[in-house]
Amino acid sequence: MNKAQRNRPVLVGLFVLIGLIFLIGGILMVGNLHETFKKKITVVSLFDDVSGLQTGNNVWFSGVKIGVVSNLHFYGKSQVEVSMKVETKAQQYIRKDAKVKISTDGLIGNKILIIYGGTSRHQEIQEGDTLEVEKTFSSDDMINTLQENNKNLLAITTDFKAISKKLAAGEGTVGKLLNDNSVYDNINAATASLQNASVKAQQLAGSLALFSSGLNKKGTLANALITDTVVFNSVKASVLQLQKIADTAALFVTNLKDAGCNPNSAIGVLLHDKEAGAHLKETIKNLESSSKKLDEDLEAAQHNFLLRGFFKKKAQAAKDSLPEK
Amino acid sequence: MKQFHPVTKVKGFATKQSVRLSEKTMAKTAIANNFLTDLADVLLFITQFVRETFSRNSEVKEFFRQCFQIGYKSLPLVSITGTIMGLVLTIQSRPVLIKFGAVTMLPGMVAVSLIREMGPVITALICAGKIGSGMGAELGSMKVTEQIDAMEVSSTNPMKFLVVTRVWAAIIMVPILILYADAFGILGSWAGANIKGDVSFVLFFSQAFGSVRFMDLLPAVTKSFFFGAVIGFVGCYKGYNAGRGTESVGIAANSAVVLASLLVIIVDMIAVQITDMLI
Amino acid sequence: MENQEQHIINKGESVIAIKRLYKSFEDLHVLKGIDFNVFKGENVAVLGKSGSGKSVLIKIIVGLLKPDKGEVVVLGKDIDKLEGKELDALRLRIGFSFQSSALYDSMSVYENLAFPLTMNFKHLGKKEVDAAVMEALDAVGLTDKVRQMPSDLSGGQRKRTGIARTLILNPEIMLYDEPTSGLDPVTSSEINELINEVQKRYNTSSVIITHDLTCAKATGNRIAMLIDGKFLKIGTFNEVFDTKDEQVTKFYNYNFIQ
Numbered sequence: 001m002n003k004a005q006r007n008r009p010v011l012v013g014l015f016v017l018i019g020l021i022f023l024i025g026g027i028l029m030v031g032n033l034h035e036t037f038k039k040k041i042t043v044v045s046l047f048d049d050v051s052g053l054q055t056g057n058n059v060w061f062s063g064v065k066i067g068v069v070s071n072l073h074f075y076g077k078s079q080v081e082v083s084m085k086v087e088t089k090a091q092q093y094i095r096k097d098a099k100v101k102i103s104t105d106g107l108i109g110n111k112i113l114i115i116y117g118g119t120s121r122h123q124e125i126q127e128g129d130t131l132e133v134e135k136t137f138s139s140d141d142m143i144n145t146l147q148e149n150n151k152n153l154l155a156i157t158t159d160f161k162a163i164s165k166k167l168a169a170g171e172g173t174v175g176k177l178l179n180d181n182s183v184y185d186n187i188n189a190a191t192a193s194l195q196n197a198s199v200k201a202q203q204l205a206g207s208l209a210l211f212s213s214g215l216n217k218k219g220t221l222a223n224a225l226i227t228d229t230v231v232f233n234s235v236k237a238s239v240l241q242l243q244k245i246a247d248t249a250a251l252f253v254t255n256l257k258d259a260g261c262n263p264n265s266a267i268g269v270l271l272h273d274k275e276a277g278a279h280l281k282e283t284i285k286n287l288e289s290s291s292k293k294l295d296e297d298l299e300a301a302q303h304n305f306l307l308r309g310f311f312k313k314k315a316q317a318a319k320d321s322l323p324e325k
Numbered sequence: 326m327k328q329f330h331p332v333t334k335v336k337g338f339a340t341k342q343s344v345r346l347s348e349k350t351m352a353k354t355a356i357a358n359n360f361l362t363d364l365a366d367v368l369l370f371i372t373q374f375v376r377e378t379f380s381r382n383s384e385v386k387e388f389f390r391q392c393f394q395i396g397y398k399s400l401p402l403v404s405i406t407g408t409i410m411g412l413v414l415t416i417q418s419r420p421v422l423i424k425f426g427a428v429t430m431l432p433g434m435v436a437v438s439l440i441r442e443m444g445p446v447i448t449a450l451i452c453a454g455k456i457g458s459g460m461g462a463e464l465g466s467m468k469v470t471e472q473i474d475a476m477e478v479s480s481t482n483p484m485k486f487l488v489v490t491r492v493w494a495a496i497i498m499v500p501i502l503i504l505y506a507d508a509f510g511i512l513g514s515w516a517g518a519n520i521k522g523d524v525s526f527v528l529f530f531s532q533a534f535g536s537v538r539f540m541d542l543l544p545a546v547t548k549s550f551f552f553g554a555v556i557g558f559v560g561c562y563k564g565y566n567a568g569r570g571t572e573s574v575g576i577a578a579n580s581a582v583v584l585a586s587l588l589v590i591i592v593d594m595i596a597v598q599i600t601d602m603l604i
Numbered sequence: 605m606e607n608q609e610q611h612i613i614n615k616g617e618s619v620i621a622i623k624r625l626y627k628s629f630e631d632l633h634v635l636k637g638i639d640f641n642v643f644k645g646e647n648v649a650v651l652g653k654s655g656s657g658k659s660v661l662i663k664i665i666v667g668l669l670k671p672d673k674g675e676v677v678v679l680g681k682d683i684d685k686l687e688g689k690e691l692d693a694l695r696l697r698i699g700f701s702f703q704s705s706a707l708y709d710s711m712s713v714y715e716n717l718a719f720p721l722t723m724n725f726k727h728l729g730k731k732e733v734d735a736a737v738m739e740a741l742d743a744v745g746l747t748d749k750v751r752q753m754p755s756d757l758s759g760g761q762r763k764r765t766g767i768a769r770t771l772i773l774n775p776e777i778m779l780y781d782e783p784t785s786g787l788d789p790v791t792s793s794e795i796n797e798l799i800n801e802v803q804k805r806y807n808t809s810s811v812i813i814t815h816d817l818t819c820a821k822a823t824g825n826r827i828a829m830l831i832d833g834k835f836l837k838i839g840t841f842n843e844v845f846d847t848k849d850e851q852v853t854k855f856y857n858y859n860f861i862q
Contacts, residue, residue: 008389008390008393009389011393011397012389012392012393012396012397015392015396015397015400015501016392016396016497016501018505019501019502019504019505020501022504022505022507022508023504023546026440026504026507026508026534026537026542027539027542029530029534029537030534030537030538030539030541030542382726463710466709467708467709470704470705470706470709471702471703471704471706472706472707472708472709474663474668474700474702474706475700475702475706475708475769477668477695478666478667478668478695478698478700479695479696479700479719479720479723479724479769479770479773480692480693480695480696480720480723480724481719481720481723481724486723
């Protein structure tokens with residue numbers, strides 16, 4: 001027997017051993033298998049719509065994977081109860097007032113469940129706790145809201161037109177208002193702004209409708225992403241415009257309040273004209289609520305995954321010449 | 326077909342198998358190579374393999390020698406193939422994934438396709454080439470130069486000494502070689518990902534194994550045992566049944582490779598169907 | 605196995621007894637009714653043309669082939685009816701030297717010789733195996749080649765090694781399949797001497813299959829002429845060839861003219 005032959009069993013043994021290490025290492029590293037050894041607690045959430053979330057999808061907290069969705073089943077009329085297993089090591093950081101939402105890992109990746117928020121005033125979550133779900137807007141929801149907003153804005157503008165007509169006609173006590181230049185200017189500016197905003201919002205709604213119809217067609221994702229700078233710019237311009245409206249409206253309200261304190265001024269007279277006063281109050285209320293709502297919508301849009309791409313391309317769009325509206 | 330030997334001679338094949346093979350070698354090949362008699366031969370061969378496997382006094386030393394030959398000696402070939410497989414797969418699929426903006430899915434995709442399909446099948450085909458032809462040629466030349474007869478007459482069961490050890494060595498070594506190929510394939514894929522891009526080793530591996538599920542690994546490992554069995558059986562059967570004359574050694578080696586490769590693909594198809602049904 | 609009887613040609617005790625043996629492969633009738641006896645201690649040379657069924661005959665004797673018809677009794681046992689362990693036990697008493705020597709290519713000369721021993725007698729220690737290997741190699745005069753691989757050996761040395769491998773089990777019957785085929789005349793005569801030496805040293809009865817008349821004459825106590833699947837004549841060399849039968853004279857002339 002020569003040396004090579006004597007070493008043979010050793011080499012074979014070594015060969016098999018390393019092979020088995022690959023196998024066992026592979027099994028332990030594979031997927032979520034090694035996580036089965038970690039201790040976990042189960043928490044639940046109630047969703048109206050899980051948008052394709054599946055058992056086994058990951059659960060993130062502060063961007064770190066801390067567990068998986070373990071079960072999905074219907075609850076009540078049409079709600080879905082989602083059970084998730086969360087590692088105990090993350091338990092202390094998640095508070096009872098933390099919220100849950102569904103998002104996407106990457107552009108076309110798997111759905112993920114995101115736990116966020118929570119304050120240290122509340123206790124940490126325990127086995128079986130229910131986490132609140134924040135209502136998220138789907139793109140359809142968002143477009144519907146924007147369109148409704150647009151209608152509101154048109155209504156407001158109509159109101160203002162009516163007021164300004166009356167004011168121009170100088171009917172009754174309201175005619176005195178014409179002499180107060182500052183108030184007149186303010187109302188004039190507000191009217192112009194709102195008309196402008198209405199036009200912009202109409203454009204926005206149009207762009208978004210176009211964009212969403214494009215999305216519904218299969219295989220046009222890439223197209224949508226290329227043309228998205230147009231949509232993005234519309235959204236951005238609208239935000240600025242509507243902020244302006246809000247500013248103007250706030251100033252207007254302040255002026256009115258100041259004027260209200262002084263009954264001798266023209267505006268004081270205006271406020272005592274019951275009909276016109278009620279009109280104006282309603283208008284201002286509408287204006288405030290609608291601008292607030294629009295703010296919310298646009299913030300929701302920022303979190304919506306489909307529009308996330310627009311914001312990413314913000315820098316690039318800024319460099320390029322702005323596409324014509 | 327007028328004389329249908331195998332069926333009539335089924336009784337007591339422990340000794341008669343070798344007798345029949347000798348007779349077949351002497352007979353005219355045209356008559357001996359009948360499909361049905363071949364089929365019966367294969368059944369006899371497998372039956373005797375099972376019998377001898379469970380008989381006493383196993384040939385441990387020869388088994389280890391074969392493990393060395395089949396496993397250890399194939400390692401360089403399999404690891405080179407595996408590495409290149411992973412490398413090429415990565416480089417080829419990268420542009421497509423970039424187009425979809427899903428380049429982060431590359432390690433997972435490559436790992437899953439390597440472990441589920443590419444690793445087992447390509448390694449098995451490589452082994453069919455190396456091990457199958459080796460067995461076919463070695464046993465074929467032993468048959469032609471009467472070494473198998475010599476064992477038989479010195480009261481050593483050649484089926485047990487030559488075939489059982491080789492087939493079992495193949496059944497155990499081929500899956501291990503496939504594991505090596507998978508491991509080297511993922512390593513090669515990491516290298517491929519780093520030619521164009523820049524991914525850290527740890528990130529690549531956590532992404533790769535993040536998308537592999539246990540049910541990807543289990544059917545792959547299971548079917549690789551069958552690949553080993555197919556390669557071992559075909560190689561030994563073809564060698565053991567080589568005809569007379571030196572050219573039959575070449576024929577045995579060649580047909581061992583062809584048949585083993587074909588059967589590997591067929592077994593793979595069946596395995597995929599079964600896996601698909603079960604999961 | 606260790607039957608150390610006197611070396612006498614005892615016509616009464618036959619170690620191989622064949623009666624009305626028939627064998628055919630598909631349509632080819634090779635052996636057509638053979639009656640044949642080998643007595644203890646004698647060498648029988650079976651002469652015949654290539655393809656006349658000589659090899660088939662000794663393969664039937666050792667149980668590698670099955671007879672179609674007839675009776676083959678070897679060392680008192682009907683080999684056709686033996687199976688498994690009984691057949692193995694009988695085969696250990698028969699040595700078979702193959703035409704191609706059939707040395708195991710992957711093993712050295714030592715391992716080739718040790719193989720039948722270690723496979724059949726697992727309890728043997730290394731020293732006993734060593735001793736047996738050296739004794740068998742000594743019998744064929746190749747003690748210096750013990751570490752060589754078969755591929756390093758010449759044709760004659762391979763034949764000798766093949767014979768040594770069968771001798772290691774102390775057989776009672778030796779079967780030689782074409783022991784001189786492919787060898788030069790000098791080496792052939794050395795092999796012939798070896799066959800005779802083995803007969804004396806190991807007290808074997810032998811069947812030598814050959815188409816080489818020199819070999820048959822040198823080694824055979826009796827010669828059997830196999831023509832057309834039948835033994836035409838069995839007897840001493842002179843008895844067989846003292847004939848006018850054309851088939852025999854042709855054979856004789858061809859061999860000696862060459």
